[in-house]
Amino acid sequence: MLHTSDAPLTTLFYTALVGAIFCAAFLPFxxxxxxxxxxxxxxxLGSLGVASHFCMxxxxxxAPANVVAPFGYTALLWATLFSVVIFAEIPGGADDDRNGPDRCGGSVDLLRPAIATEHIKNDRPDQRAHPRRKASRRRVDFQARRGTRRL
Known part of the structure; x- marks a missing residue:
């Protein structure tokens, strides 16, 4: 909602300001x-965080939130990849047998709605892309603009 009234830098500034004030309250302790x-x-790391927040x-x-939000789920995949590559820590490994399967199951539960929504959207006939239909609509629009459309 703010993108219609505020510039992205304004939104970034106020978000950072609120975060700084909140964290400053705990600093003395x-x-x-x-x-x-x-x-x-x-x-x-702070500059990377600012850049990523600005990109978000x-x-x-x-784009609408329902288009952008599923990309946030890739954070699970990146976190798992970095965990394996950088820290050599495999989810559900030998030292974490008790909690590993629960975490992987939780990740699947988080991803399931995004996958289901995309699957349902692609199965609807009105949402499917139809190449011929799109081409004919473009042709009609172009002809209507030029004034050469035959009735």
Whole structure:
């Protein structure tokens, strides 16, 4: 809703401001001064977070939420991939037998509605792409604009 009234940078600014105020409330109780190397890494991760949040705001401004939201489910796949590649941690591995299958089942439960929605949408005759029908509509629209359409 905000994309119709506010610029993406405005939305990004207010989101960051609210997050900073919320986190600053806990800083006196749990804050630790970071080392310079850690501070550089935190600044790098923060800039990546700002860039990704800005891209998300732009995506929701460019397309409806029902189109953009399923891409958020790929975060599960990326997290699993990074877990395996970077940390050599396999979901449901030997050290995590008790919780691993539950997590994988939960991931499937989260993905199931997105897959079902896409499947249902593709099975409807009115939603299916029909190449001939599209071509004929384009031809009629083009002829109507040129004024050469025959009745």
């Amino acid at each position: 749990v804050g630790v001064a970071p080392k310079p190397a850690d501070l550089a890494l935190m600044a790098f 705001i732009r995506a929701f401004a460019a």
